[in-house]
Amino acid sequence: MNVALAKPTLQPEDLRERPFTSTRNACKLCAPLGASIAFRGISGCIPLIHGSQGCPTYIRRYVISHFREPIDIASSNFSEETAIFGGEDNLKKALDNLTRQYQPEAIGIASTCLSETIGDDVRLYLDRYIKAKQGLALPVLLHASTPSYRGTHAEGFHEAVRVAVEALAQGGSQTEEVNLLPGFLSPEDLRHLKDVFDDYDVPCTLLPDYSETLDGESWETYQKLSAGGTSLAAIRGMGHARATLQFGRSLMGKKTAGTYLEERFQVPLVSLDIPIGIRATDRFFAFITGCTGRKMPKRYAAERGRLVDAYIDGHKYLFGKRAILYGEADFVTSIVSFLDEIGMVPVLCATGAAPGKFRQQVTSVLENTHELPEVVEDTDFVTMLEMCQKLAPEIIIGNSKGYSLARKLGIPLVRVGFPIHDRIGGQRLLHVGYRGTQQLFDRLVNTLIEASQEASSVGYSYI
Numbered sequence: 001m002n003v004a005l006a007k008p009t010l011q012p013e014d015l016r017e018r019p020f021t022s023t024r025n026a027c028k029l030c031a032p033l034g035a036s037i038a039f040r041g042i043s044g045c046i047p048l049i050h051g052s053q054g055c056p057t058y059i060r061r062y063v064i065s066h067f068r069e070p071i072d073i074a075s076s077n078f079s080e081e082t083a084i085f086g087g088e089d090n091l092k093k094a095l096d097n098l099t100r101q102y103q104p105e106a107i108g109i110a111s112t113c114l115s116e117t118i119g120d121d122v123r124l125y126l127d128r129y130i131k132a133k134q135g136l137a138l139p140v141l142l143h144a145s146t147p148s149y150r151g152t153h154a155e156g157f158h159e160a161v162r163v164a165v166e167a168l169a170q171g172g173s174q175t176e177e178v179n180l181l182p183g184f185l186s187p188e189d190l191r192h193l194k195d196v197f198d199d200y201d202v203p204c205t206l207l208p209d210y211s212e213t214l215d216g217e218s219w220e221t222y223q224k225l226s227a228g229g230t231s232l233a234a235i236r237g238m239g240h241a242r243a244t245l246q247f248g249r250s251l252m253g254k255k256t257a258g259t260y261l262e263e264r265f266q267v268p269l270v271s272l273d274i275p276i277g278i279r280a281t282d283r284f285f286a287f288i289t290g291c292t293g294r295k296m297p298k299r300y301a302a303e304r305g306r307l308v309d310a311y312i313d314g315h316k317y318l319f320g321k322r323a324i325l326y327g328e329a330d331f332v333t334s335i336v337s338f339l340d341e342i343g344m345v346p347v348l349c350a351t352g353a354a355p356g357k358f359r360q361q362v363t364s365v366l367e368n369t370h371e372l373p374e375v376v377e378d379t380d381f382v383t384m385l386e387m388c389q390k391l392a393p394e395i396i397i398g399n400s401k402g403y404s405l406a407r408k409l410g411i412p413l414v415r416v417g418f419p420i421h422d423r424i425g426g427q428r429l430l431h432v433g434y435r436g437t438q439q440l441f442d443r444l445v446n447t448l449i450e451a452s453q454e455a456s457s458v459g460y461s462y463i
Contacts, residue, residue, distance in 0.1 A: 024380040028352025031146035031156030038160035039108030041208020043229035051112030065421035116147035165257035172240035179244040187215035239265040277338030303434035319343035337365035354378035
């Protein structure tokens with residue numbers, strides 16, 4: 001029987017819109033990646049990705065190229081059959097193998113887009129697994145729901161921290177301990193924060209702490225699980241700390257490890273911006289001083305004084321310079337605050353996350369600028385390039401994913417945050433505190449001086 005073909009509903013004239021490429025170098029990374037880094041900040045914990053082999057391969061690639069350290073990340077190894085009938089058997093085999101080969105204290109399970117899309121009930125699978133292994137010693141099993149279509153690497157990171165606290169924290173008599181939830185910072189940042197609390201003589205539980213597990217010493221023999229990290233006992237004790245401090249403006253109003261500790265165990269929660277710049281760092285030190293009643297140690301007062309002096313010395317090089325910023329929403333907001341206090345003009349602030357309040361978050365930290373920046377969320381570098389054509393930027397501040405943007409615009413890139421995979425030492429960059437701000441300030445000034453020298457036909461040796 002002959003059947004007449006229906007007239008296409010899509011006409012050629014409908015295709016006159018400019019072409020759109022589905023892959024446009026997104027300004028973010030996947031949620032299980034962030035969860036894996038958080039889990040490696042727990043002592044004796046190995047990450048397990050519940051999904052296909054490609055997910056942990058992608059994660060290892062980014063983590064190793066940034067931290068320059070080996071990292072074992074397991075997979076439940078989905079196949080076509082698993083994607084249809086569910087991944088319970090694969091997950092149980094993965095747990096058996098990891099327990100036998102690594103003997104971990106904990107296994108951090110991060111679910112992926114695939115396992116979440118087919119509806120795998122990981123919590124039910126784990127309950128069945130624990131019941132079947134009744135009487136046997138098992139590692140602590142932590143599960144973070146981290147499909148990337150619902151969040152970025154930063155959100156996966158915070159989710160892993162939250163589930164660890166919810167699974168382990170216990171109440172008790174209040175101690176002198178302070179909980180610190182720093183967010184996605186560098187190992188050098190974490191070491192510096194621990195030093196600050198040590199200098200105040202204040203016991204601190206830092207969660208997560210990958211300052212050693214992802215930036216350790218050279219080994220004579222390979223270690224499947226490197227030493228370091230926040231102990232399970234320390235996490236259990238977070239429920240009777242005197243206070244919790246969390247960094248990140250975007251976390252306010254959200255369900256976090258800090259809000260759980262406050263609601264479940266009445267541990268007071270204080271939320272601050274990441275301490276980058278004098279204003280934010282002053283608030284950080286004021287918190288510790290107010291919490292302990294102890295004065296700021298002289299070394300930090302001296303660091304602050306040198307930073308103020310550097311602001312004066314470098315003002316003529318930085319004032320009015322136009323900058324592009326991108327990265328995790330909270331990190332960008334903190335850098336914006338820093339640029340605002342040194343007289344630079346952020347003309348574009350971008351993040352791949354979709355917090356919904358990113359514009360409000362950025363503008364709330366601006367006190368001196370007379371030109372509000374373009375603010376975009378859930379974006380990519382192609383869109384950012386299109387926006388930059390009319391903004392006349394002079395410098396870019398962000399991770400290595402923006403290198404192509406810098407090349408196309410012909411302006412320098414100052415690398416901060418994660419990932420930094422085209423330079424060595426990204427894990428040792430200090431961003432926080434007066435000292436971290438000093439280092440970032442010097443890098444900005446020197447980058448702009450170098451750009452001015454290179455663009456000059458004379459090539460000034462003094463500038």
